[in-house]
Amino acid sequence: MKKLKRSARLVEMTQYLLFRPHTLIPLTTFAERYNSAKSSISEDLAIIKEVCESEGLGDLLTLAGAAGGVKFIPKVSKAQSEIFMVDICRQLEQPERVLPGGYMYMSDLLGRPMILNEIGKMFATAFAGRDIDVVMTVETKGIPLAYATATFLNLPVVIVRRDNKVTEGSAVSINYVSGSNKRIQTMSLSRRALKEEAKVLIIDDFMRAGGTIHGMMDLLSEFRATVKGVGVFVDSDEVEEHLVEDYISLARLTHVDSRSKQVKVVLGNYFESDQ
Amino acid sequence: MKKLKRSARLVEMTQYLLFRPHTLIPLTTFAERYNSAKSSISEDLAIIKEVCESEGLGDLLTLAGAAGGVKFIPKVSKAQSEIFMVDICRQLEQPERVLPGGYMYMSDLLGRPMILNEIGKMFATAFAGRDIDVVMTVETKGIPLAYATATFLNLPVVIVRRDNKVTEGSAVSINYVSGSNKRIQTMSLSRRALKEEAKVLIIDDFMRAGGTIHGMMDLLSEFRATVKGVGVFVDSDEVEEHLVEDYISLARLTHVDSRSKQVKVVLGNYFESDQ
Numbered sequence: 001m002k003k004l005k006r007s008a009r010l011v012e013m014t015q016y017l018l019f020r021p022h023t024l025i026p027l028t029t030f031a032e033r034y035n036s037a038k039s040s041i042s043e044d045l046a047i048i049k050e051v052c053e054s055e056g057l058g059d060l061l062t063l064a065g066a067a068g069g070v071k072f073i074p075k076v077s078k079a080q081s082e083i084f085m086v087d088i089c090r091q092l093e094q095p096e097r098v099l100p101g102g103y104m105y106m107s108d109l110l111g112r113p114m115i116l117n118e119i120g121k122m123f124a125t126a127f128a129g130r131d132i133d134v135v136m137t138v139e140t141k142g143i144p145l146a147y148a149t150a151t152f153l154n155l156p157v158v159i160v161r162r163d164n165k166v167t168e169g170s171a172v173s174i175n176y177v178s179g180s181n182k183r184i185q186t187m188s189l190s191r192r193a194l195k196e197e198a199k200v201l202i203i204d205d206f207m208r209a210g211g212t213i214h215g216m217m218d219l220l221s222e223f224r225a226t227v228k229g230v231g232v233f234v235d236s237d238e239v240e241e242h243l244v245e246d247y248i249s250l251a252r253l254t255h256v257d258s259r260s261k262q263v264k265v266v267l268g269n270y271f272e273s274d275q
Numbered sequence: 276m277k278k279l280k281r282s283a284r285l286v287e288m289t290q291y292l293l294f295r296p297h298t299l300i301p302l303t304t305f306a307e308r309y310n311s312a313k314s315s316i317s318e319d320l321a322i323i324k325e326v327c328e329s330e331g332l333g334d335l336l337t338l339a340g341a342a343g344g345v346k347f348i349p350k351v352s353k354a355q356s357e358i359f360m361v362d363i364c365r366q367l368e369q370p371e372r373v374l375p376g377g378y379m380y381m382s383d384l385l386g387r388p389m390i391l392n393e394i395g396k397m398f399a400t401a402f403a404g405r406d407i408d409v410v411m412t413v414e415t416k417g418i419p420l421a422y423a424t425a426t427f428l429n430l431p432v433v434i435v436r437r438d439n440k441v442t443e444g445s446a447v448s449i450n451y452v453s454g455s456n457k458r459i460q461t462m463s464l465s466r467r468a469l470k471e472e473a474k475v476l477i478i479d480d481f482m483r484a485g486g487t488i489h490g491m492m493d494l495l496s497e498f499r500a501t502v503k504g505v506g507v508f509v510d511s512d513e514v515e516e517h518l519v520e521d522y523i524s525l526a527r528l529t530h531v532d533s534r535s536k537q538v539k540v541v542l543g544n545y546f547e548s549d550q
Contacts, residue, residue, distance in 0.1 A: 004326075007285055011326040014289040019392065051279075051286040103442045107468060111433060113426040117294065140414045140434060141442070144422050151388040158386060159415060167378045167416070167481075193382060206442075 003035045009044055017048065017060070017072040021124075022154040026069040045070055056080060073128055074152045076121045081250075082271055084118050089251050092234070095261035102256045104263065106234070110144055110205060119250065120148025123203060123231045126248050126270060127153070130228045133199045134158050136220070138187060138212060142204040145233055149203050158193045158200075160216060162186065168193070172222045176215030187215055189223070198225045207232040210244035217244075235268060278310045284319055292323065292335070292347040296399075297429040301344035320345055331355060348403055349427045351396045356525075357546055359393050364526050367509070370536035377531045379538065381509070385419055385480060394525065395423025398478060398506045401523050401545060402428070405503045407476045409433050409469065411495070413462060413487060417479040420508055424478050433468045433475075435491060437461065443468070447497045451490030462490055464498070473500045482507040485519035492519075510543060 004012060013030060030041045049060035058074040088109065097105045109115055123145075132153065137146035138160040150157045163186065164171050173188035194200075202216055217227055230247035237254050249268030256263045279287060288305060305316045324335035333349040363384065372380045384390055398420075407428065412421035413435040425432045438461065439446050448463035469475075477491055492502055505522035512529050524543030531538045 006282065007322045008326045010282055010285045011289045011323050012330055014286045015293055015332060018290055018293060047282045048286050051283045055287055057290060099441065099444050101441055105442065105444050105465075105467065107434070107443060107465060108431070111431045111468075113422065113429060113432070116422070117426070140418070140436065140440075143415070143418045144432065147388065147391070147419050147422055151392070154388060156383070156386045157388070157419070159382070161415065165415075166374065166376055167380065168382060169374050169380050190380075190382065192380065193386075 006040070006044065009034050009036065009040075010047060013044055014048060017070070018074075020154070021058075021072050021074050021152055024063065024067075024069045024071050026067075029069070074121055075125045075128065076118070078271065081118075081122045081125075082267065085122075085250055085267055085271070088115070089265040089267065092251060092253075092265040093263045095263065098256060098258055098261045098263055100258060102258045104234075104253065104256065106205070107141065110141060110233070116144050116148040117151075119145060119233060120150075120152050122250060122270070123149040123201075123248075124152035126231060127201050127229045130201070131199055132201045132228045134194065135201045135203055136160065136194075136216065137203050138162070138216060141206070145205055146203040149201070149231070153201075155201075158189065160187050160189050160219060162188075164188045172219065174215060174219050174222065176211060176218060178211045185215070187212075187219060189219055194220075194223045194225060196224050198223065199228045200225050201228055202230045203232075204230075205233045207235045207242075207244065207247070207249070209239045210242050210247075213247070214243040232268075234265070281315070281319065284309050284311065284315075285322060288319055289323055292345070293349075295429070296333075296347050296349050296427055299338065299342075299344045299346050301342075304344070349396055350400045350403065351393070353546065356393075356397045356400075357542065360397075360525055360542055360546070363390070364540040364542065367526060367528075367540040368538045370538065373531060373533055373536040373538055375533060377533045379481075379509075379528065379531065381480070382416065385416060385508070391419050391423040394420060394508060395425075395427050397525060397545070398424040398476075398523075399427035401506065402476050402504045405476070406474055407503045408473045410476045410478055411435065411469075411491065412478050413437070413491060416481070420480055421478040424476070424506070428476075430476075433464065435462050435464050435494060437463075439463045447494065449490060449494050449497065451486060451493060453486045460490075462487075462494060464494055469495075469498045469500060471499050473498065474503045475500050476503055477505045478507075479505075480508045482510045482517075482519065482522070482524070484514045485517050485522075488522070489518040507543075509540070 027038050031038045052058050052060050056077050061071045134156050135146050135150040136158045146157050168190035170191045171188040232249045234251045235249035248270045252266050252268045254264045302313050306313045327333050327335050331352050336346045409431050410421050410425040411433045421432050443465035445466045446463040453460050507524045509526045510524035523545045527541050527543045529539045
């Protein structure tokens with residue numbers, strides 16, 4: 001790359017770091033990339049670090065020494081997340097979302113990249129320090145959330161299937177009882193999708209009693225994997241017993257009446273003071 | 276936001292634009308955001324524009340007049356895409372990917388955000404000028420690709436389901452014949468997922484004869500929607516007849532032998548000279 005002025009270098013370095021979250025970038029990489037002295041690069045990084053931190057974009061960690069460099073950790077403050085989620089809760093309360101059986105339509109919200117990115121950033125912030133190898137979800141509606149989260153954590157995604165697909169190779173299948181309607185269902189995961197003893201973050205769009213997530217945990221035990229965290233977009237407190245205790249939710253469905261189409265959605269446990 | 280120096284403003288503006296592709300941002304938004312004169316903002320944007328264009332990150336369009344502003348169009352050059360895809364083709368040729376029936380395991384590649392981002396940028400570049408309302412795919416493996424593409428085009432995603440789910444509300448279903456194995460299958464799309472006469476970009480991971488994509492087109496005609504483009508990650512030339520003619524592929528499977536585990540993958544039609 002040709003030698004750039006500081007102003008141009010700042011633009012280029014910013015985009016370079018933003019697209020490589022949670023990745024250690026040695027100073028020499030930048031010094032060679034921009035044909036600049038390490039001291040200039042350090043000054044540039046100090047400017048980027050200050051903006052990232054003062055504007056709440058995330059942390060820019062500097063690691064000293066021979067194996068040193070910088071690492072961008074995308075973060076969003078809880079205050080900013082709360083403003084965003086209050087608006088989402090209001091949208092989830094729209095009466096036209098109520099479906100027969102008390103289900104709630106939310107595929108439109110989970111289809112918008114801007115919303116997914118914000119949610120992904122929240123989960124990435126909540127689980128940033130947990131030493132995770134892989135983000136896992138079950139098809140279908142959890143997939144975009146898992147990818148958004150994995151993008152900001154720079155981790156691979158593994159998708160649990162409802163059936164055993166020929167394109168996945170040999171797979172491990174389990175049966176599980178869906179918590180809310182007590183139906184027996186199957187889920188399966190390709191053998192080659194997950195290495196043994198992987199450390200896994202589970203992400204899903206909705207949790208009622210937690211049967212599906214509990215099923216994923218059972219499946220993970222077949223791979224001797226460890227669950228490092230569970231994040232759901234919306235949970236429901238309309239159940240007596242949760243099969244999963246330790247999880248983070250961003251919104252909580254507290255009431256839904258399919259006849260009057262009344263819905264009440266509040267902030268999830270992520271925003272409770274002790275989280 | 277407090278008044279920032281030029282260097283800090285460049286960092287902040289770069290991230291602001293990168294996370295809002297294909298969105299018109301009036302100069303006044305920046306002027307107010309940074310408490311700066313429009314002339315300074317214009318100079319900042321000229322610097323960002325030059326870096327974006329010289330480093331191949333995309334175009335920064337400037338629209339003059341009262342309704343004017345700037346719009347960032349992420350792009351990746353065909354030369355850069357080719358380097359990336361040659362490496363992907365090599366990875367797809369690994370013999371351990373070959374599954375019984377001549378299928379190919381590629382969920383690992385499609386599970387890595389860095390790879391998805393590159394592919395998403397390629398599709399966003401290929402279809403940037405086509406006046407699209409929504410990106411559509413069918414569950415499951417196409418979903419991450421559709422989201423990656425939609426992120427760079429700043430468009431919503433719509434997911435066609437293999438079955439009719441209670442959480443999707445009333446839906447339109449069609450039967451279609453899967454091209455390669457001639458099985459009759461069903462796909463359905465929630466009525467509320469797509470507005471009438473929408474302009475749709477179809478994205479999928481794999482196309483053999485094109486039965487699934489042809490099915491999506493049939494489904495779209497039920498919504499009086501228009502197909503504005505079709506993009507597939509890998510297509511196969513091992514079929515006599517393609518049901519879909521006008522599409523872009525990034526890689527092409529030309530030979531797979533499930534006994535000897537030999538696979539041949541070359542660049543897709545996107546890289547042919549006439550595209």
